[in-house]
Amino acid sequence: MASPQDHAYHLLNEYSNGFMVSQVLFAACELGVFDLLAEAPEPLDSAAVVARLGTSSHGTELLLDTCASLKLLKVEVRGGKAFYQNTELSSTYLSRGSPVSQRNMLLYTARTTYRCWGHLAEAVREGKNQYLQAFGVPSEELFSAIYRSEGERLRFTRGLQEVWSVCGRSVLAAxxxxxxxxxxxxxxxxxxxxxxxxxxxxxxxxxxxxxxxxxxxxxxxxxxxxxx
Ligand SMILES: C[S@@+](CC[C@H](N)C(=O)[O-])C[C@H]1O[C@@H](n2cnc3c(N)ncnc32)[C@H](O)[C@@H]1O
Structure with missing residues (x-):
């Protein structure tokens, strides 16, 4: 039976490695894994994913298997080969064709929010946000970092719309x-x-x-x- 100490150690590992889960999600989104699988007429093996995304074989295999272990993908083994398809979560929220896709919001979180959180200890020490360290813009001008290019501005704006597409109805019905x-x-x-x-x-x-x-x-x- 697991001791309280085992539980504590398990929890510690979950907390300290939690960022890896976010990065797997962000990387798979950025590379277009969920879009590719949503558009494919049938589940794809990793060689087909590699061929379409132009990624490395080894890296792609690891990413697909990690997504499967996180329930972001379903995997089915046929003839000794693994075939991947989206789960309900990924087809609903992660593929760009879904009406409630959160893809832009995730990419904004990956490229902007995540970079600031890398400076959390400094933020607590100084009592202010870390946009200067993360993006080279003064802390009170956070939106010039968020809008640092037309692409990022569009991503953020679309991301805001994406959140409304999921939460808007409950906010308005409350x-x-x-x-x-x-x-x-x-x-x-x-x-x-x-x-x-x-x-x-x-x-x-x-x-x-x-x-x-x-x-x-x-x-x-x-x-x-x-x-x-
Ligand atoms: C997080 S968004 C929220 C927008 C909207 N209420 C929503 O929930 O989708 C914050 C808004 O603040 C605006 N904003 C940013 N910097 C600003 C500034 N210096 N002065 C006024 N508005 C600003 C942005 O243009 C953006 O529309």
Whole structure:
């Protein structure tokens, strides 16, 4: 029987290696493994995946098997050969053709968020985000890192839409919104641009980015613009 010490050691390993799970997910997404398998008419072996993705044989085999062990892929062995296909999770959330795909959000997490988290100890020591170390931009200008290229800007914007495609319905169904005919989800340059007039404003994923002073300035702007 496993001792409490065994459990503790197991937990320690899970925590310290947790980033590898994220990286397997990110790499498979970035390489297009889930898109390829979603578009293939039948399960593919690793040689077929290698041929289509132009990746190394050894690396691809390891990646596919790791995805299978994480339940991101299903594997079936026929004639001594492994054939891979998407699981429900990967076909629903990871392949780009799915209406609720989260692929762009994952790639944003991989390329932006992950890089900042590599500096967490420093962030705690200094009490501020690490965009300067990760991207060379001042900590208060985090969006210039997020929007560092047109490709990254598009990825982030599409990623935000992807999250709404999954969570939007429950957010909107959580309250009786029948008295608010026009609802505005705030985005863009809301400190400077005129705010669109609306009956209700949603500040999803906004306030946590700013100081209390900035937030109270923004809430006052909204109060002035909000329909009575
Ligand atoms: C995390 S997004 C949330 C957007 C939207 N509410 C959603 O949930 O999809 C944050 C928003 O802040 C905006 N933003 C970034 N920097 C800004 C700045 N300096 N001034 C005003 N708005 C900014 C971005 O354009 C983006 O639309």
């Amino acid at each position: 309250f009786d919104l029948s008295q608010f005919p026009l609802i505005c989800d705030l985005g863009g340059d809301f400190f400077k641009d005129p705010l669109p007039e609306a009956d209700l404003y949603i500040l999803a994923r906004i306030l946590h980015d700013w100081t209390d002073d900035k937030c109270s300035g923004l809430l006052q702007r909204i109060r002035r613009t909000c329909k009575p």
